[in-house]
Structure formats: structure tokens, C-alpha cells
Amino acid sequence: MRKLHTFHGGVHPATCKTQSNGSPIAKAKLPSKLVIPLRQHVGHSARTTVEVGERVRKGQIIGQADGHVSSAVHASTSGTISAIGMQPVAHPSGLPEPCITLIPDGLDEWMELEPCEDWKAVPHSELRHRLRNAGVVGLGGAVFPSDMKLYAHKHKIKTLVLNGAECEPYITCDDLLMRERAEEVLKGAELMRELLYADEVLIGIEDNKPEAIAAMRDAAGKHSGMEVIAVPTIYPGGGAKQLIRVLTGIEVAAGVRSTDLGVQCFNVGTAYSAWRAIRFGEPLISRIVTVTGNVESPQNFEALIGMPIAELIAQAGNLPGTTGLIMGGPMMGVLLPSDKAGVVKATNCIIAASDALFPPPRPVLPCIRCTRCADACPAELQPQDLYWFARAKNFTKAEEYHLFDCIECGACSYVCPSNIPLVQYYRFAKSEIWAQQAGQKAADAARERHEFRESRLERDKREKAEKLAAKEKAAARSEPAPVSDKPDTKPQDEIARKIQAAIDQAKAQAAEVKPKNTEQLTPQQMAEIAEIEARRARIREIAQASTDAQPRE
Template identity: 45%
Template sequence: LSVIIDADGEDCWIPRDGWADYRSRSREELIERIHQFGVAGLGGAGFPTGVKLQGGGDKIETLIINAAECEPYITADDRLMQDCAAQVVEGIRILAHILQPREILIGIEDNKPQAISMLRAVLADSHDISLRVIPTKYPSGGAKQLTYILTGKQVPHGGRSSDIGVLMQNVGTAYAVKRAVIDGEPITERVVTLTGEAIARPGNVWARLGTPVRHLLNDAGFCPSADQMVIMGGPLMGFTLPWLDVPVVKITNCLLAPSANELGEPQEEQSCIRCSACADACPADLLPQQLYWFSKGQQHDKATTYNIADCIECGACAWVCPSNIPLVQYFRQEKAEIAAIRQEEKRAAEAKARFEARQARLEREKTARLERHKSAAVQPAAKDKDAIAAALARVKEKQAQATQPIVIKAGERPDNSAIIAAREARKAQARAKQAELQQTNDAATVADPRKTAVEAAIARAKARKLEQQQANAEPEEQ
């Protein structure tokens, strides 16, 4: 689906319907409003917030607000908390009203002193929300990692945080929830960090969704080099943009334009030496070296067994690898291939189910048809019964009218006079028919003079031929 929006140039809001008294609204109404206003996870996942809240149900005991923002260069959430702390807290209260958790925790790293001060000032009179300051260590901002740091609970392999009674939202998402519910404003913009040595005026800006990346960079004094790359996201979890005309989307938290030497020279990939440095650095307690071999060898089952789905793609393993192996790239590709295989298997299973259902339906129809035929054969209709009775009556009548058989006793000669008379009568009838046919042929001959002339000519030719043969025979005798 492709949608082209033609702007009218007025740049003003339509009449907005805010719910300042949101506490009088039901849980379902609030979730539906959040969903309809397009609120999604702004921390990087982009999962629809309405669906996430609906899936939480009544089993959420702990609501965690992720304010860690641990990846280098990114300061979008930090700036948002400094400028809009009250609105963020109001959004948190709306989420708490929907979920009714037992505790609400805000996790923030200690490298954000100004944001911490603003949040503490807003929460001074609040006793239902706890602000937890944690050490700055990458990747503490990961969902599973922050959950473990704040609650001591581990999300099971292949599971979700809701399985252990925890639901996590980003501070940017909480702010968007407040704007959607209270102000009646859908999510049309977000804070984006513009940074890197190739940008003359780095900082955080409110960028509307759909704005071309090139426009934002040029507005910030972008000075590209010959082989300039631009990363959407941070240096560890971000990805390089193929071109700069891509739009800003809901998960665009940072645009990094590094200089040629800022992130170091790209190193040539070498063979794995099994040093286990990647395993020591992995925050998800995985074995990246094993996953690397499985991914490279297309061993999808083993990669799944070693929980490749739990990889958060933080890039810590690739950062510490002495062989400069881009492990995250291998893992991303492997997860994409596994997802494609599962999708194909799902389609095949659905096709098989449809085929089996069709075969079962055809078999049921065949069985029903045979049963109808059997019933029709066993129980004939009333008109069929009448026809059968009439036929039987005719047969009995013929049998009654039949002559008695002639029985010849031993030593007696049979009387064949009747048979002989019948035979003579048939012969006389045949002779009469033959005479009649002969008369018809004679009449046809008289009626056709041309045929008579032809027969006379043939007779004369035969006579002349016979005379010539006799004349030729006389000299030979002399």
C-alpha cells in the first residue's frame, strides 16, 4: 500500500478531542484510543503500544519505564526528560491506570544528572512511582537486561516480559501516550538526535515523521566526505542507510554521521580464533562463536537450539572480537532466514490443512451420495411401485393365456400336419412375393427404353464378335 499525502500548506491542527478526565474512561476505551492515534514503541522496537497493553491483560504486576538510553551518541530521551518531565510522568500515570500494576519503576542511568533532577522534582509528592538510578553500563537499556537489573527476574528463553508479570515502555512512548489521550494529538513527530563529526551543529530536534533524512542533516550543517556513511541509530545497534532520501520513522531516535576516523578504520574480517571474548561480553549469556559457525554453515536448527532468537543485536560481541568478525550481521541474516523458513512452513501447513479439509468434504459428499442411492434402491417411489405391479400383472396374464404344451407319449408318432401346413403356407407366400417382384422388374424394363436400347446394342456387339471368331477359325482349318 502506497499513500501520497498532499499538504495544504496551512500547517495547523484539526479540532482536537482531548480526554482530560481519562480516569472516567474504561480500560478498553483508552487502549483503543492509543491504538487509533498510532502510538508505538519509540525506544527502537516500534511495536504497537495498544497491542502491547491489550496483551498484558490483568497479569502485569510491574510497570517499568525505560529511561536508560545506554547506547553512545544518543541523547533523545535525555533531552525529552529534561524539557517534558511532567508530561512524561502524566503519560506514566495513564499507563498505570490502564494496567493497574502493583509497582511502577523508572530505570535511568547515572550519566543523566539533569534528567534525574527534573524527574525527582516532578515525583516529589508521588509515592506510587519509584525512580531507580543504575550504573552506566552498556547495554543496560535492553529490555531483558533492565528487567533483571530492576526486579531480579529473568525473561525465559523464547518468552516475553509479560510472562513474568512485567511490562516495559519507553519514556518517549509515555510522552506520546499523554499527547494522544489528554491532548488528542496522534504521533506525528518525535525527538531525533543529530550527531557525528560530519555535522556542524549537532543536537536534538523535533522531527516530523516522513521528513527526509537529507533535509534534517542539511539543516544541521551536514558536511559529507567522499565516502560518507550515515547511520540510523547508534554506532552499535544502528544500521547504515543506503541513501539519504529515506524518511524519519517512529523508531528513528538518532542520525549519526561520523567522520572517516571517528569510528576507526574498517578492519578486514579474519578467522575465528575461539578466544571466547564474545561470550564473555554477551549480556544475554549466549555463545556468539557457536552461533557464528551455525549461521555461516546454514545450520538453522542448531542456531535455534542455541537461542539465537534471544540475541538483542547489541553489537558487544562484534565490538570486542579480535578477528573483526561482523557477528551481528551474521546473526541478523540468520534470524531473517529462520523467520522466512518458518513462514514457508506455516504456509505449507495451511495449504495441507486446506487440502485435507477439501478431501474430507469430498469424501463426505461421496458417502452421502451413495447413501441416497442405496435408500432410493431399497425404498422405491410410489409411482415406481405401481409400474412394477402393472408389469407383473401383464406377465401373469400372458402366462395364463399361453397354450398348454403338447406331450407325446412313448411309442406314438407326433402329428406334424399343422407344422407341415404352416411350412407350405410360408413357401406359397414366398413364391407369390417372388412373382410380384419379377413383374415389377419387367415393368421397369418396359418403362425405360434407353436401357432396352443399351441391352440390344450389347447383344449385337456380342453377335458380331462371335461371327468374327468363327471367320478366323475357318482359314486355320483349311
């Protein structure tokens, strides 16, 4: 038996997994439309490569990875692109993001795939490139582009941890995946091990999933250097940092790369998708989603990316009394602002919430410093102090008390006898600090540019003065210059006159262009306006991209 380590804290909420893990993975029926966000991953949004009205085939790239940290998105089935624009997405803000809407044609016609029998012969850089183009990202929830993580950096990676712990209540998608597709998960692990030059693969599964453990152990017999380890069921034991700690004893602090400590961690679903992408050339166009909670038959679906969540819920059977939809688990999930949003790569679970399952929060009382939160905190923070600082908006102090080591697991809020929404305070403080840092960065850049401009103007002035002095000197040496004030004043007049002329022209032009929003426009004018608008949109996009450039987490 391997010696397991423990981490501080943790909680034991009711697991509520048996509702959905009783039946096999069902294939979700083809929806009426697909809403595919261009950004389903950490990093830059993908760049559209299709146009409205274009017919695409299943698996075709519709958004190309754009920038260093980015990933591709694909058509999940064959059909026609009906719209490209802002649509509601699974984001707590409820703000829309650029999405591609695809109307399926029902043929489900694949593009030509490039399977690869002998992947071991393919250079690693090529494998990574294929993963990037296949849109493989972390399916455990972080959705970080996997190709970026499959580098053996300066440090030797000893252990590849495969995360099948699935500690959040209700969620069973990894459980079912491991039960039904253990062999392919392990082949994916083999591929990852090869890319990382890792020595061993440790697969951590919480001991409340005996069937998955058995299936994975069975499959692991065929591979060397792979060990399936049952870890104790405790929330958040499936957090990457916590699982690494339990399996290896290594503690990865916030802001530290686990690879620097010789460990890399992937979700089992990611391993499966990576394998499908390399071996069969299939991009990530579907994932297993647990649909549970207040539905007729809670179960797991293999759902196409972009499938509207309302349609997915309908396939599990709507029940009355649903008050909202949670994407993810009850501890860290996001309350969906709209059921029109599509399934994304991060959608591991959809819980139909009802008052019976999730009673409305009880009244909040003041903190009594009982430190149940500190006892539960897996990051070993002092949540009661952080709460105090965040509440008082004392962000400097909050950072000093390691606010950014908080993984937002929600264990503190879960145990709080005063029902204080602790995590919410930390989220608030974090996003305020991020905004402040962004503001500071912008201010510093502006200062630099301003100072540069000042020095440039200074230099210009000096150079002009020098030139003038040299000229005068030269003039004094030769003939006395032809004295005339005219050339000095004339250009001024000329400039003023020209500007006036331009103004008049512009005014006339403006008057002509004014009725921009009226219907009587020539096609040429419309084309011009469209062109200008497009140019502006691009400029805005560029500006947006650079403000979005810093990925959070």
C-alpha cells in the same frame, strides 16, 4: 539506596553523546513534503482512509489501525495528499513499502482535538482506544502498539519500568526529553500506572546523564511511588530485559511476557506521547530525533513524522565526507538505503556516517574461540557456537543453543578480535528459520486442504453411487425404465458445445480487449480496466496481508 542488580556481559563503547546534548531541542522546519509509511509499528499495516488530492488537516487520521496488532498513522501537518504508493522506507532491505505523500500547505492547521482534563474518569478501554487511534507506539525502537501493552492481564503487575537509560552511543533524544519535559513524562507514567494497576514506577537512567536524572528527580517529587534510579552506564543496559534485570532482579527470557512476571516496561518518550495523546488529544505526529555524526551542528530536533531524512540532515548542516546515514545508534542502527525515506516513529537518531567516525571494517580472521563474545553477551549465550552453527547453516542446532534469545545488541561483534560480523550471522540464521517455519506452515495448510478435498471428492463419489444404486433399485421395483442412451450422452454434448461457445466468445472478447496498453481506449474501457485492476490489487493485498500476518518479534 535501592539495591541494583547486574546482568552478565556488556561493553563500554565511547558514548559520543556530548556532541548532541549541548543545545535544547529545536523544532525542525516544515519540510517540502512528508512521506508517511502506513506501517511504522509492529503488526498490520494501517488502512488508508484518504485519497489522492484530498486536503487533510494536521492530526487527521490518514491510515486507520487495521487488525488486532496495528496502529493508526496521521497527517503530520495540514496539506494535500499527493500520492499513495510504494516508497523507500527505513528498512535494511531497501525495499519500498506503502506510504502516503503529503505536500504541506504551510498553514499547519490542526483538526479539532479532544483534550481530556479529567482522564481518570474515562474508562480504561476508552483510554486504550484513544491511544490506538492516536498511533501511540513504543518509541524506544520496538514500535509495538502501546495500547496492547497497557493491559493488566491475569497477572498482577507490580512494577512499571520507565526506560530512560539510552545506552546506545550518540543518541541523546531521551536525555533531552527528560531534561526539558520531565513533568509530562511523569504524567504519562502516572497514566500508564493507572492502566496497569501497577504499584510502583521505577525510572532507570544511566548515570552518564546527570542533568536528566536531576530534572526527573525534581519532577518525581510531586508524584508518589515513583523513583528515579541512576543505573551504571553499560551497553546494552537500556535493553528492556537488561533494565528490568538491573532494577528488579527479574530475568525475562525470550518469548516470555514480562507482565507474566509482574513487570511492564516503556520508553520515556512513549510515556510522553501517551500523555499528550490523552490529555491534549494530540496524536503521535512528531518525535524527538538526534541528528549527529558528520554534521555541522549535531543536536536534537522535534521532527514531524514523514519528514524526509535528507531535509532533516540539511537542517543540522551537511558536511562533506558523509558516506551513509544510520538510523538508530552505531550498535544496532540500520544503514538507510535512501535519504529520501521519511522520519518514522522508530527514528530516534540519525547519524551521518563518515570514514573518520566509522572506519571501514578490518579484515575478518577465523574465530579463535577466545570467548570475548561470550563474556560480553548480555543474554548469556555462547556466540562462538552460534556463529559456528549459523555459518554451517545448521539451524536446528542454532535453535537448540537458544539463537532466538539473542537480542542482536551487537556486543559480540563489537568485541570480536577477529572482526567477525557475528550478529549478521544470527540475523541470517533467524530469517532463514522464519522462512522455513512459514514454508512449513504453508505446506501443512496445503496438506490439510488437499486431504479435505480428497475426502470430499471421495464422499461425493460415494453419495453419487448410493443415489444411483437407490435409483436403480427403485426403477427395478416399478416399471422397467425407458431404455435410452440419449439423455446420458446428450448433456455431455451440450456441455462441450456450451464450453466451445464460451471459448469462442472469450476469444473474441480477448481479441477485443487485447490492445490493453494502447492509447485508443474509451473512457468506459478505461474505467473497466481500472476497476478490474483495483479488484486484483485488493486480492493481492489480501494475500499479502495474510502472508505478512505473522509479525516478527
